[in-house]
Amino acid sequence: MSSQPRMPIESGVPDHFQYMHPMLRRNYGAWAWHDRPRPGVLHHVAESGEEIWTVRAGTQRQMDLGTIRKLCDIADQHAEGYVRFTIRSNIEFMVSASEKVQPLVDALTREGFPIGGTGNSVSMIAHTQGWLHCDIPGTDASGVAKALMDELYEEFTSERMPNRVRLSTSCCQINCGGQADIAINIQHTKPPKIDHDQVANVCERPAVVARCPVAAIRPAIVNGRPTLEVDERKCICCGACYPPCPPMQINDPEHSKLAVWIGGKNSNARSRPAMHKLVAAGIPNNPPRWPEAAAVVKKILRAYKEDARDWERLGEWVERIGWSRFFELTELPFTRYHIDNWRGARHSLNASAHIRF
Ligand code: SF4
Ligand code: SF4
Numbered sequence: 001m002s003s004q005p006r007m008p009i010e011s012g013v014p015d016h017f018q019y020m021h022p023m024l025r026r027n028y029g030a031w032a033w034h035d036r037p038r039p040g041v042l043h044h045v046a047e048s049g050e051e052i053w054t055v056r057a058g059t060q061r062q063m064d065l066g067t068i069r070k071l072c073d074i075a076d077q078h079a080e081g082y083v084r085f086t087i088r089s090n091i092e093f094m095v096s097a098s099e100k101v102q103p104l105v106d107a108l109t110r111e112g113f114p115i116g117g118t119g120n121s122v123s124m125i126a127h128t129q130g131w132l133h134c135d136i137p138g139t140d141a142s143g144v145a146k147a148l149m150d151e152l153y154e155e156f157t158s159e160r161m162p163n164r165v166r167l168s169t170s171c172c173q174i175n176c177g178g179q180a181d182i183a184i185n186i187q188h189t190k191p192p193k194i195d196h197d198q199v200a201n202v203c204e205r206p207a208v209v210a211r212c213p214v215a216a217i218r219p220a221i222v223n224g225r226p227t228l229e230v231d232e233r234k235c236i237c238c239g240a241c242y243p244p245c246p247p248m249q250i251n252d253p254e255h256s257k258l259a260v261w262i263g264g265k266n267s268n269a270r271s272r273p274a275m276h277k278l279v280a281a282g283i284p285n286n287p288p289r290w291p292e293a294a295a296v297v298k299k300i301l302r303a304y305k306e307d308a309r310d311w312e313r314l315g316e317w318v319e320r321i322g323w324s325r326f327f328e329l330t331e332l333p334f335t336r337y338h339i340d341n342w343r344g345a346r347h348s349l350n351a352s353a354h355i356r357f
Helices: 022-026 065-078 098-110 141-151 153-157 196-202 205-211 291-307 314-321 323-330 344-348
Strands: 031-038 041-046 051-057 083-085 091-095 167-170 182-188 217-222 225-230 256-262 277-283
Touching (some): 065 091, 065 098, 141 153, 141 291, 256 291, 256 314, 277 291
Antiparallel strands (some): 041 051, 051 091, 217 225
16 A cells, blocks of 8 residues: 555635634634624624624625625725625625724625624525526525515614524425524425426436335336326425436426425524424415515514514424414414324335435
């Protein structure tokens, strides 16, 4: 064996320290305390005594080159040349003197970037890729994020909610996405439509059969050609067969809807992490502004803001008041589809430990 050490492959996420503001680098992991002088501005004091102010701004999500250049120019002129993006796609600028905060805020405001997203605000929506970057989306998650944040502008720039509110959107039912106080997710309502002429050309049929969580897909011959068929009584319309087999089209302009789920939480502060639960289904997938989905989210936020106690997260508020009171306060219809009494998983869920692609 060679004594030469194996060199790393130069791909993947680069070392982030090289891009970090020098003061953050010097005091990494050694911060004494922090506060928020105003919504959208954070102030951190290091154990060394150094202080740094962070200004957080919202963006329109999918950004053109001109906007990115504009943000970089603001960073060069007003923020010591450094920026970073948060996990929710807020952009943050760091400055090492308090008197640099207001000129930076003014420059961002002049260019139309709202300052906020900190503390008990509705921060930017975490979203999946949508039509621009993925091959299977049923909606444009980033478009929903932009349309909704336009309507929630005031809640981004102020901290008037009982606790922080984290929203997410997701454009298929099976892949990316996460838990959120309010999540807007695609919901397919019909089984896939199969183009039998294409299946044998495009799909690796055993892999597609293995992919179905309820074993609803089986091999078939149609017009003398090998293909697949779906037992529609078993199909739960999850869409998992569509990515490995595009001829099993599940996206539909009418039957792919949006659903709103609430009460998810990743942190273990005050209460355990929680999974979100369905509260509204069958909402039209209506680009470019998705007004029906926005109306449902605003109803939930209004009720939460008026009724929750200080520091209650959305899911904790519902746990305290009960689901029937939640539906009364939000005026959302409660239907039989809200009752999760499905037992099929015990008998038919594909629980094989084989790795499936
Ligand atoms: S949620 Fe699904 S459709 Fe959307 S980006 Fe992720 S994998 Fe693609
Ligand atoms: S993978 Fe999902 S959508 Fe496809 S047949 Fe199975 S249950 Fe239906």
